[in-house]
Amino acid sequence: MQKDAYTLILEAIDAGTYKPGDRLVESELAERLGVSRTPVREALQRLETQSMLARDGRSLIVASLDHNQLAELYTVRAELEALAARLAARHAAPEEVRVMQAMIEEDHQKLGDPIALSRANKRFHRQIHLASHNRYLVQQLDLVHRSMALLATTSLAAEGRGEIALAEHQRIVDAIAAGDEDEAGAALRAHISEAFVTRLKSDARAHGGQPQ
CATH class of the missing domain: 1.10.10.10 (Winged helix-like DNA-binding domain superfamily/Winged helix DNA-binding domain)
Structure with missing residues (x-):
């Protein structure tokens, strides 16, 4: 098409x-x-x-996002993604869990290439959204991730962030595989929080600590 x-x-x-x-x-x-x-x-x-x-x-x-818009976007993203992880822990088929695990293993080969890792990260999160088996939630997350495109850089470019992010992905998948809804939601919310902290630190360095 x-x-x-x-x-x-x-x-x-x-x-x-x-x-x-x-x-x-x-x-x-x-x-x-x-x-x-x-x-x-x-x-x-x-x-x-x-x-x-x-x-x-x-x-x-x-368009670009100012500091307040960025904070608002990450707040919404954390809540919606945590819900997706909780629902995935409840509804994901074993095959879906295997696909997510395979993605993590493949993504270790992309460490050192932030652009490739960023694309892979989007695919991984999309897989969690789909595993929630809730079409309305997937639609809302699509809108959130569309706005994420307005961020000129990826937090995965920060030194050491790639390895940490993949460890966080593993924690999320382990919880989904175990059917542990609380842990899955908490793990994904913590993952988004760490990404936000990394971005804030990166932005602060880029602007020399001056207000944008």
């Missing part, structure tokens, strides 16, 4: 092709995507409505 302009632009933002602050020009996008300007215009309007794009004068740029 051919992807529409909206999906293609969203995927480009998610992949980091377009980063926060980058200007999106209708004519350039149409040429790059090989579509007419009308669907591109409609896609840009939709993305602006969803706060994925922001106005900069007459131009549209990829």
Whole structure:
């Protein structure tokens, strides 16, 4: 099935092709995507409505998140992902657990490559969402992870974070495999909290401790 302009632009933002602050020009996008300007215009309007794009004068740029928005996003993400882990502990099929375990083992080969590890991390979390077997929760988490694309860097780029994150993933999968809902939820909430702390430290270093 051919992807529409909206999906293609969203995927480009998610992949980091377009980063926060980058200007999106209708004519350039149409040429790059090989579509007419009308669907591109409609896609840009939709993305602006969803706060994925922001106005900069007459131009549209990829939005960025300020400190408060970042905190709000991580708060919602932690609660929804913890719920997904709890439900996965209740509903996941043995085959789904095996897939998650295999992902962790494969991801150890990606240590040292933050971009590849970030992509793998998204796949892993998506697998937990699906294992919750709750379509409404999956939809809400899709929206949350769409907003995560507005973060220009990955917390997995921080020194040592990759190894720690995979150990946290293992704790989550062990709890899901054991059917321990409380532990699964707590493990995932702690995992998101650590990712948030890592990002805050990274942002503080990047801005020299000055307010953004």
